[in-house]
Amino acid sequence: MKLTDSTPSTPETTQLVYHTAGKPKTPLASSAGNARDLICFSHLRWNFVYQRPQHLLSRAAQQYRVWFLEEPIWADQLYLNEQHQSDSLTVLVPHLPHGTTPDQAVVLQRQLLDEFIQQKRIVDFVAWYYTPMSLLFSDHLQPQLTVYDCMDELSAFWGAPPHLLEQERKLLDRADMVFTGGYSLYEAKQKRHRQVFAFPSSIDFAHFSAARRPQPDPADQRALANPRIGFSGVIDERFDYQLLTELAQRRPDWQFVLIGPTVKIDPALLPQRPNVHYLGMKNYKELPVYFANWDVAMLPFARNESTRFISPTKTPEYLAAGLPVVSTSIRDVVRTYGTSDFVQIADTAQAFEAAIDRALRGNHPEHWADIDTFLSENSWDHTWASMNRIMTTQLSMAIEQ
Missing domain, CATH: 3.40.50.2000 (Glycogen Phosphorylase B;)
Known part of the structure; x- marks a missing residue:
């Protein structure tokens, strides 16, 4: 948790x-x-x-x-x-x-x-x-x-x-x-x-660590049930909408919350299900309030040419907020966070589901002190x-x- x-x-x-x-x-x-x-x-x-x-x-x-x-x-x-x-x-x-x-x-x-x-x-x-x-x-x-x-x-x-x-x-x-x-x-x-x-x-640790303290739930996600699995960022050709579609189908009891603009892709490609919620773009100052009311954060990036060299800013932001993180095997995420066991890596819907479930049960990550030391140095x-x-x-x- x-x-x-x-x-x-x-x-x-x-x-x-x-x-x-x-x-x-x-x-x-x-x-x-x-x-x-x-x-x-x-x-x-x-x-x-x-x-x-x-x-x-x-x-x-x-x-x-x-x-x-x-x-x-x-x-x-x-x-x-x-x-x-x-x-x-x-x-x-x-x-x-x-x-x-x-x-x-x-x-x-x-x-x-x-x-x-x-x-x-x-x-x-x-x-x-x-x-x-x-x-x-x-x-x-x-x-x-x-x-x-x-x-x-x-x-x-x-x-x-x-x-x-x-x-x-x-x-x-x-x-x-x-x-x-x-x-x-x-x-x-x-x-x-x-x-x-x-x-x-x-990372701006002071900004995002505010999410570790109780925060009022924003109005547009207040009515959503738990558990909540969140994503914050641009939804574009880097986003694995097929992975999210299968995840949402496999776990209708989980609420998938997406924050950020949709650009360069047809919105019709994105899953339209009762448990997938698109809240649109939010101000940077608002993000910790949303993060504080999520249970797990995800990085469902597709593995293609557009993601070959990315180093997602959201990875340390999620961790600073005290959120367990599950990501696809983006190279820089794996080498920076996966090998240190800070982030769970999963590429199939089945593996992604299992990783989220593990995080929800409080079994990952285990070494928050090491995570905070890493964040403070970066x-x-x-x-x-x-x-x-x-x-x-x-x-x-x-x-x-």
């Missing part, structure tokens, strides 16, 4: 408009050389699922002015929207005119970026990439340091751009260092760059401090040369 490639044509010059919201930024001194700014190029939205980019860059904002540049959205005019998350972290959202061609989109994003850097008088900065595709409009920049934080093998995801691998090759050629979101990714990249460092999924604070130390060392060496 739960513990309490051609050069694009240039369109006509367009007047730029900047939309801002929230408080102005306060410049901060940086601990990495002379760089005071960090520009992040992301394929993920800041206000989507709270995960690795948010954890790391919210901490980076203690040393840098962080500018989180998202992918563009379509609008009636060209402008760059600024959304201030804090005094030193701003989300930038390019708005491109309807009907803009892909080649024009590259030119317009470059134009927006250049005007923005000039307006903010950004000179010495760190370029931090989550998506190699952003090189299409940023390859002319001259940052003091270029970091590729490779959190996923994006080329393995459905709908990946056809030129992504070529763009990644270019990014690897430019990057001063590569951070990876797991050990499998590290092994995949280590021979492709001289400086690759593995930083697997970490905090997001520690991960960011280690990353920034590597960056600072690299910049200091460059300055001395």
Whole structure:
């Protein structure tokens, strides 16, 4: 039980408009050389699922002015929207005119970026990439340091751009260092760059350990019976909906609770049964309240190309919440948690059912003290401090040369 490639044509010059919201930024001194700014190029939205980019860059904002540049959205005019998350972290959202061609989109994003850097008088900065595709409009920049934080093998995801691998090759050629979101990714990249460092999924222990104490049951799951087996995360091509379907059929007395958005897959593929409950996306702050009222947490990931290199952030979050965890044999889960007997590994519905049943009877895991020691040594604070130390060392060496 739960513990309490051609050069694009240039369109006509367009007047730029900047939309801002929230408080102005306060410049901060940086601990990495002379760089005071960090520009992040992301394929993920800041206000989507709270995960690795948010954890790391919210901490980076203690040393840098962080500018989180998202992918563009379509609008009636060209402008760059600024959304201030804090005094030193701003989300930038390019708005491109309807009907803009892909080649024009590259030119317009470059134009927006250049005007923005000039307006903010950004000179010495760190370029931090989550998506190699952003090189299409940023390859002319001259940052003091270029970091590729490779959190996923994006080329393995459905709908990946056809030129992504070529763009990644270019990014690897430019990057001063590569951070990876797991050990499998590290092994995949280590021979492709001289400086690759593995930083697997970490944990905000204080946040999620609140689930170990009694919490009021949220309204949308209050009426559900027990036991409850929960999943929190994006439901996409990585999710094994066939496994969940069979589990729900085998155990109609168990309630399967799923939190998170459904993207890139047909919702009709997901099991529609009385004991399967889709509660939608929740705010990061709300998650411990939901976790506190579950009995077991699950990671029912499919074993395919899209999951070959993943290191699920939810694994340590579940454990910090005091939840027993059952997962399919995702490589980084097995090597990090399965061999330590922190997480039960099962791939068939029968084995998954048996593992959940074992957890419900209080027979797994057995060594919570060891789990907590492991979690305390793998905090997001520690991960960011280690990353920034590597960056600072690299910049200091460059300055001395």
